[in-house]
Amino acid sequence: xxxxxxxxxxxxxxxxxxxxxxxxxxxSTGVLVGYDGSPDxxxxxxxxxxxxxxRRLDLLICHSWRWPYPKDYVDDAVKATIERLGANLxxxxxxxxxxxxxxxxxxxxxxxxxxxAALDLCAPEAELMIVGSHERNELPAASTALQLPARSHRxxxxxxxxxxxxxxxxxxxxxxxxxxxxxxxAFEEAxxxxxxxxxxxxxxxPAAFIGTDLAGLSDxxxxxxxxxxxxxxxxxxxxxxxxxxxxxxxLVPRGPRExxxxxxxxxxxxxxxxxxxxxxxxxxLGATTSAMLQLAPCAVAVVPSxxxxxxxxPRALRPTAPTDG
Numbered sequence: 041x042x043x044x045x046x047x048x049x050x051x052x053x054x055x056x057x058x059x060x061x062x063x064x065x066x067x068s069t070g071v072l073v074g075y076d077g078s079p080d081x082x083x084x085x086x087x088x089x090x091x092x093x094x095r096r097l098d099l100l101i102c103h104s105w106r107w108p109y110p111k112d113y114v115d116d117a118v119k120a121t122i123e124r125l126g127a128n129l130x131x132x133x134x135x136x137x138x139x140x141x142x143x144x145x146x147x148x149x150x151x152x153x154x155x156x157a158a159l160d161l162c163a164p165e166a167e168l169m170i171v172g173s174h175e176r177n178e179l180p181a182a183s184t185a186l187q188l189p190a191r192s193h194r195x196x197x198x199x200x201x202x203x204x205x206x207x208x209x210x211x212x213x214x215x216x217x218x219x220x221x222x223x224x225x226a227f228e229e230a231x232x233x234x235x236x237x238x239x240x241x242x243x244x245x246p247a248a249f250i251g252t253d254l255a256g257l258s259d260x261x262x263x264x265x266x267x268x269x270x271x272x273x274x275x276x277x278x279x280x281x282x283x284x285x286x287x288x289x290x291l292v293p294r295g296p297r298e299x300x301x302x303x304x305x306x307x308x309x310x311x312x313x314x315x316x317x318x319x320x321x322x323x324x325l326g327a328t329t330s331a332m333l334q335l336a337p338c339a340v341a342v343v344p345s346x347x348x349x350x351x352x353x354p355r356a357l358r359p360t361a362p363t364d365g
Contacts, residue, residue, distance in 0.1 A: 070098035070147070072166035072194075074159050074184065075133040080172030084199045085133060087339065088170040089140040091197075094232040099137055099144050100165055103130040104151040104158035126150060156187040169196045179334055186333055189314060189342035190325045195225055197309075197341045198333055207235045210307040212300050212328065214241065215270050218313020218345030225343050226311040227278045227285055235308065236286035239275050242299025243267040243291065260293075267291060297331045304336045311341040 073088035075081045085101070092099040105126030107119070130148050137146045151158035159169060169192060173185040189196040211226035213219045223239065230237045243263070268291050279287055292299035304310045312329050325333070325342070332340050 069165050069167075070100045071095065071168050071170065072100045072102060072159065072162055073170040074155055074172070075101050075103050075130065076155070077129045077132065078172065080174060080199075081133075082136075082172070083201065084170045084172035085137060086140060087197065087199045089137050089144065091168060091170065092144045093141045095167070097144075097167065098147060099141070100147045100149060100162065101130065101133045101137060102149040102151060102159055102162050103133065104153060104155045107152070123150070123152075126152075154187075155184045156191065159184070159188055160191055163192055163194045166194055169194050171196065171198055173198045173200045173333070186325070186330070189329070189333070193344055195341055195343045197339055199339045200336070201338065206306050206308050207233070208238055208307045209235050209309045209311060210238045210240055210300065210303045212242075212296060212310070212312040212332075213239050213271055213274050214296060214313075215274065216313060216345065218326075218343065220274060221343040221345045222311045222313045222341075223274060223278055225341055226309075227282045229309060229311070229341075230285045231282050236288065237278075238288045238290060238303055238307070239271065240290045240292060240296075240299050240303045241267055241271040242294050242296035244293040244295060264291065264293070296328045300328070300332060301335060304332075304338050307338050309339045309341060310336050311343060313345045314342050 071088050071092040073081075073084050075085055088101075089099060091097075103126055105123055107122065109115075109118075127150055130150055134146050134148050137144070149158075149162050151161065155171075159171070163169060169188065171184050171188060173179065174183070179185055185198045189198065209226045209230045211219075211222050213223065226237050226239075229235065271289055271291055275287060275289055279285075290299070290303060292302070300310065300312070310332055312332055314325055314329060329342055333342070
């Protein structure tokens with residue numbers, strides 16, 4: 041997405057980041073959703089509106105308008121017209137949201153530049169970020185649905201379709217801090233929506249155990265037992281914190297991508313960490329997470345792990361596993 045001449049990415053001309061009504065406090069105050077009037081963003085808006093209602097938070101709607109001409113082409117009248125059209129579209133989104141959830145306070149931000157950059161600038165005002173997505177296998181590498189989760193220090197929900205009353209959250213577990221963060225959000229969503237949780241551990245991928253306490257286990261029975269213990273240990277504290285949530289666990293002797301893809305066929309939401317145990321570039325998602333964003337038929341939530349603190353810029357505190365007492 042090109043930027044209008046003389047304008048910084050994510051900033052509306054003549055104004056600072058976060059143009060529009062709202063708190064502008066720089067603290068986490070609500071649910072943030074990207075809106076551009078497309079069918080994909082309409083799905084995201086509906087999800088975000090319900091999320092804000094359930095969490096009793098404000099809803100912040102962001103639209104980033106585009107400069108469709110070469111950077112060196114300057115026409116203030118055209119720029120003003122495009123910005124006005126963007127403002128009108130944003131106002132339509134606000135009106136739709138208010139009809140969906142009359143009890144929720146709705147704010148707006150008019151931005152410019154790449155959508156993922158604009159949303160990330162608004163992230164300090166959000167506890168959760170929501171964006172729409174194309175259908176499976178149609179995500180270009182530069183899409184917001186891939187770029188934002190890789191950069192954001194907030195959890196990002198990528199909405200592909202509306203919930204289909206399966207009433208289930210699948211969480212990917214791998215023994216990493218990202219897997220623990222994914223469980224935290226999965227249980228929270230399940231409690232809010234009265235859904236159940238399926239925690240899935242796909243463990244038959246030797247590379248996943250390099251550098252861990254399981255690296256030396258070559259006997260399949262011993263490895264299965266150790267992984268089962270790890271899965272139950274990861275889930276146990278969340279069972280205690282959310283006793284009202286029905287919980288299922290699934291230990292699958294396959295790679296995590298295959299295990300999760302099978303599980304999400306009967307789910308409304310998949311929650312995964314931004315990356316597993318690999319030492320990746322901080323602006324790259326893990327291979328399993330990238331595959332889920334491309335292939336999962338349901339909404340996918342990507343949760344930054346505590347281990348990623350400082351790698352993408354300042355981050356919000358992540359929920360930690362509850363402790364007894």
